[in-house]
Structure formats: C-alpha cells, structure tokens
Amino acid sequence: MATTITMPQLGETVTEGTVAQWLKNIGDEVEKYEAFVEVSTDKVNAEVPSPVSGVLREIIAKEGETVPTGAPIAVIDEVGSSVQPGAAASQPDASVANGSAARQTAEASRHGADEPVPGHTVGAPAVTPSSYGAPGAGPAVPPTGGPNGAPSRNGNAPINGADVLRRVSPAVRKLAREHQVDLVSVEGTGTNGRITANDVLAAAREGPASVMAATIMAAPQQTTTAMAAPSAPATQPQPGRQPARPETPATRPPATGVPDLSQVGRSTYAAPVPGTLVPLSPARKIIAQRMVQSLATAPHAWTMCEVDVTKLWAWRNKEKTRFQQEKGYGLTLLPFFIYATVQALRANPLLNSKFTDEGIYVQHEFNIGIAIGLDANLMVPVIRDADTLSIGGLAIAAGKLIEKARTGKLGADELGGGTFTVNNTGANGSVLSKPIINGGQAAIVTMEAVVKRPVVVDDAIAIRSMMNVCLSLDHRVLDGTTSNAFLNDLKKRLEAMKPGDAL
C-alpha cells in the first residue's frame, strides 16, 4: 500500500516548508517514527518522523524545494502491503505513475481527511523541533488523518504546565498577561481544578509577579566567576506573603541523602525558599532543554576583545535627551552596537550562518536577536532586516521589542527567525561573560559594561571608557581567525563612531 506523505504544519501560522534534506534515499527502508526528512520553515527546523514503516518509493519534493503545508512530499510503500506482482518491472516510468497516484490520493484526502483509507494521504506525525526551533512551533501539531497517538520523540508529550496553558479561558489568559501571573503557579479552584479569572486575580494580589512565559526563546548566558555573586532577585519576597516554609520534619530533606522530592513543599522562581521545590514553568523547561541542546550540539569556543568607546559614549550622551524627546524611546548603547555588528556581519558573512550536515548555510538576512532577561524568563525577540535600519531606527525597534517583552505582548513572529544574537550583559553590570549560542546560529556576541579604565594611548596613560566584547562561537563553523577578524572589525567600527555622525 502506498502512503503519500505531506508537508507537515510546523507551527500555527506556518503555511509552507522547505525540504532541507532527505535523510533517506529512494529504496531505503524507513521505520515507523524514524526521521526520514528534515524540513525547515521560517520558524523551525525539524526532522519529520515517518508515519508508517516501509520503503521510500518516491521523493516528490526535492531538497531546497518549498511547498505548501499539506502538499505531497514523498510516497512510502508500506511494509506488508501487497505489491502488485511485477509492478515495478512492468512500469518503465514508475515515478510518473506514482506521481499521479500521489495526486489522486491527495485529492482523495481532501474529500475525507478524517477517515484513514488505503492509499490515503497521511500528514506526517508529531515533529521534533530542533535546537533552533522557534517558540510557537514547540508543541507538535497533531497530524491530520495520521496514526493515532503518534508518539513524539523528544519532550513533545503534553506537559502539565502546557496543558494548563492550553485550557485557560480567554479572560484568564488576558488577566494573567495583564498582571504578569505565571499560571503554572496558580492553583485552580474551578471545576476539575480549572483556573478561574478570580484565581488569577487572587494570585496577582498575593504573590510577587512572575512573568508568564507563553512564548520563549532562549539565548542564555553563562556568567563567569566575575558574575558569580548572585544578584538580588528582581522581585523581593514580601513579608508575610512568601510561600510557607516547610516546618514539619517530614518535609525537611533527610540529613543523610537525597531528599524525597515528592514530599517537598513548593515556592516560586521569584521568591525561592530553601528546602522547597520551584516547579518548572513551561518557559523554564524549554530554556533548560535548549541550553543543553545548544551546548551538546555546538562545540563552543570563546574569545574577547576590548573596545574603546569613549567617543561613542560621548556621542550617545550628546544625543540621548533629544532623541528621547523626539522619538519617545531611550537611546542606549544597544542600537549603536547592533548597527556596528550588522556592518561587521556583512563583512564577515560566516558569522551570520548556521551549521547543517550538508554545509554551512550562510544567511542572506540580518535578523538580530536581542536577549532580554525577565524575572523568571529569558526572551530573544528579533529585529528583522536590521541591515535596513539606521541607528535611530534600531533604537526604536529595540525599544518597542523590550517594551513588549516586559508587558508580555511579544508575538510568536517577533521571537523567531533570528540569524545572530546580541546580548547586552553589561546592562546587568557584567564585564565578562560566556554566552551559550542561540541554537542554530553560528555565534553570539555580548556587550559588557562600559568602565572607565587607565589605558595606554600613544605611550601615555589615559582614562578611557572601555567595554569588553565577548564572542561565543560554534567551532564547527568558525575558527579563531574568522572569529577574531569579525571581532576586530566590530571593534574598529565601534571605535570609529563619534559625535556628529549620522544617527
């Protein structure tokens, strides 16, 4: 029996996908649930598991071809299906015949998608977002007419937290967003434990706000010992309102070994209490998963340079009041930095690429992610086509994204598709950090705190405003030569910026 495989829908708003790579050749055996093709969209790259066991008979969509979701991409002959005796031999042009069969079955599927029938078109089952999967594409899209209970492979099974998020009423979602309540920490008092609007309002009155993570993308950083001292939590536990500290001996960890975590009390990320468990929010789970994935996939190397931003600093200070008044957005160092980064990326395109088994794909777009740390979450909204914006335009674009991130209003489209990431770690006072690459990108750069330091200029000691710039790189893609060429280019551009330049 021939089963036509269609382009899966990798995310709610995705309408088409590109065949990135065929993992199987025509004639290869394919196990059910075995990845047989890699598909990329503007949101996600995913290996698509086969809905059936069989032999890959026909490839309809070639590598690099972009087809709409639901369009046939391949035909698999199912194992155990009765192949017509001598069919292959007696059909000189099997692919043509199969192609028409595929069209017929695609046609058939339109008429009765709910009823799997022999020779039907089967949507590929749950997909596995790869490390650079964008938010919103996370949970597997249920296959249309696919096998029941097609298992997901890596953590796609519904988790409690996600389930809670999926079943909330519009009012609860809106209120949670308005009051920045993390629904995972809210106990529902409605029917079957449903979280009601009043539960959200009660949680908002009681607890310190923890930012809900409906959509997240992680581009995290690892701080070095310079940052080892824990910074104060952004939201201090309020007296009398923190979660009850476990007091009975039964809830204390046994002195001898690992505590029985099932018996341990709970606290929240924003107000952690020793001896309690902070439940993993969906955001935290995804962050954890992507951190591990990125580090495990891309061999990280690290390098750093010092940049003299004295003139740039003066320029920015000169412009910032007027800019704020005229444009309504603050003028930080970030847009200057992004501007110089994009210029340096143009000159060093390998930095704006991603590693695939086929080769290093050099991106033609400059979509710059900016990492924004929130109380309990980390988001990386993306400034699209950053190469088309001036410094002032970048300041406005970044200002809008930061505002949306803080109010929980970022859309999925604003969180995906980054090609390179900038992390303003200096905003937290860091002078040296070692970021983890945002999965699927080649490198990440940080801008550390601007510090006045004595430096040698023309054999004299001068006081200059200095900034460290750190770069983590995927050593599969980049080496020290290419990386430092980029860093030095970036340094030159930053040091050349001066009062009077065009904003």
Place this chain on the structure above:
Amino acid sequence: MAVAAPTTVMNNVEAVRQTLYEALKSDERTLIMGEDVGARGNVFLITKGFLDEFGPQRIIDTPLAEASIVGIAVGMAMEGLRPIAEIQFADFIYPAFNQIVGEAAKTRYRSNGDYTCPLVIRTPYGGGVRGALSHSVSIEALFYHVPGLKIVAPSFPADIKGLLNASIDDPDPVLFLEHKKTYRSVKGEVPSGHYTIPLGKAEVKVSGDQLTVVSYGLYVHQALEAAKRVAADGMSVEVIDLRSIRPMDRTTILDSVRKTRKLLIIHEDNKFGGIGAEIAAMVVEEAFFDLDAPIRRLCGPDVPAMGYALPLEEEFMISPDRMADAMREMVRF
C-alpha cells in the same frame, strides 16, 4: 422613565388595559382592531367596555383573518392613524407574516421616508398554561431577523405601560409581545399618568458579580427566583431583563458580562437560531477576551410544539430549579 408620584398596584392585564384606555382617551388617531376585541372585550378581557365607550369605528371586531387585520392596519398607519392591531394568540400570526415583514417593516425604506408605519401589533405569546400546540408558541425569533421591525417583550406591569406607550408613539412598526402566563400572575406598582420607557433599553433587575443571566418575558421572574435561591449558597448572580428584543441593548449586556465574565441566556423559545444565539454571537464578537467560561443557553427544546400533556409541557418549560442548577454550575466553573 419619568417617575410619576402616585402608583397603583396592578397585574399585567390591567397594565395593558390601562395603557390602551389612556391612549384611546388622549389621542383620537388611536384605534384597536382584532378578533373579539369589541363585543367580547378580548379573550383576556383587556378591552372590556371599550366598544361602548369609544364606538365601533375605533374598536373594530374583525373576522378570523390575520393578514387582513395587519394589512388594513398598515394602510391606516401609513395614512396617519395610530392603529393597535391585536393578534389573538401569537400562534395565529403566521398568515400576517407577509404584511408584517414584507409591508410594515419596509414601508419607510421603500417610500424613501415619505411614509412611515406607526403600527403596534400586540399579541399574547408563551406557554406553561396548558395551551398546547396553538396557544403556547413563542414567535420572536421568526421576526427578530427583520430590520425595520422593533420587538418588545416586557415582563413587569410598569414596563408594559412605559413600553406600550413608547410603542404607540414610535413612528415605525412594533411587535408587542405579552407573555400570557404573566398576565395575572405578575403584579407590581405602576405609575399614574403618561410615561414612556425607551425601546431598546434592558434593565438590570438584580446586581451580581459572578454570573450574568439575560432573559425576557416569564423567565425573568423565574430567573430572579433562581438567583435568590443560589444567593442563599453565597453566589452572586446578575439578572438582566432584556425588555426589548430588537433593538437589543448591547451596552447593558456587555457591561455586565465584562464584569462577571460569564453569561447564561435563558429563554422559552427553542434554542436553535433563537434570541440567545444572537446574544451569544454578539458577546463573543465584542467581549471574547473577558469570558471565563463558555456561554450557555438554557432554552426550550427543538421540538415542533409544546405538548398538551402536563409532562410534555413541564419538560418544555424551564423551572426555577433547572435555572438554579445551571447558575450554580456556571458560577463554580
């Protein structure tokens, strides 16, 4: 509503009768026509004695011909009279459908505003009175789809007077629905003298913050009874009497739903395509993000008619007990 000082307690029949009487007294253009409205004084005795006082030119007994009743009234209204046509029971209105929908509702539009049709069509509707197939029907959904037609369904004596006066004053056709089970079972204070209540204004009968109940007609009274019962369980339910079905008071409904975040619609007419469907659609369009529960409709069953047998009638009608159960479920949801 202009509050006139002295009030009298009366039932709904008396409120209709008093309003019609005062209209006949104060405006010579008004007249009443329908089956048995003259010599018999209407089957509910609403117009008893009117024929003697106002004469056969203004109190007109008609044959059993509803299309003619409304059709003649449309012509009178277009030529400057203020006819109040009566359909003896709403169940008999179907022959007049073309005159109401095809003529009365379109007069102003068709004549480019040269003519209006200041016509009131009164009719008793609704069940729960062992009226069986031909004396129990609710007809509002058959007409509320029609632009150009106003539909009023009050449930309290004071509202009947204010809204009937407004309907008679209105320059366009109004279908005035009187629930027959409330005729003598509902009593209330009615201000003396002429006053009007604007068409298209609902009224919050009791305030609450956990659930909004929208109803009209007989069921407003039963919803109020049910709300009282669940209040004993500590539940706070807001009950809105729609009063006018079209124009519909969106503002009052939306304000309430945005406060309570939950909506229960109760009506006697059957569910499919009923008034509740329009209310639910409107609320979802306007206040989706304020909803904390699926909107629920508690309505008559989708069967062709209300049976005469008591068990069938009881199954059709929604008791305060059933209303209270639905309210509890929704508050707890």
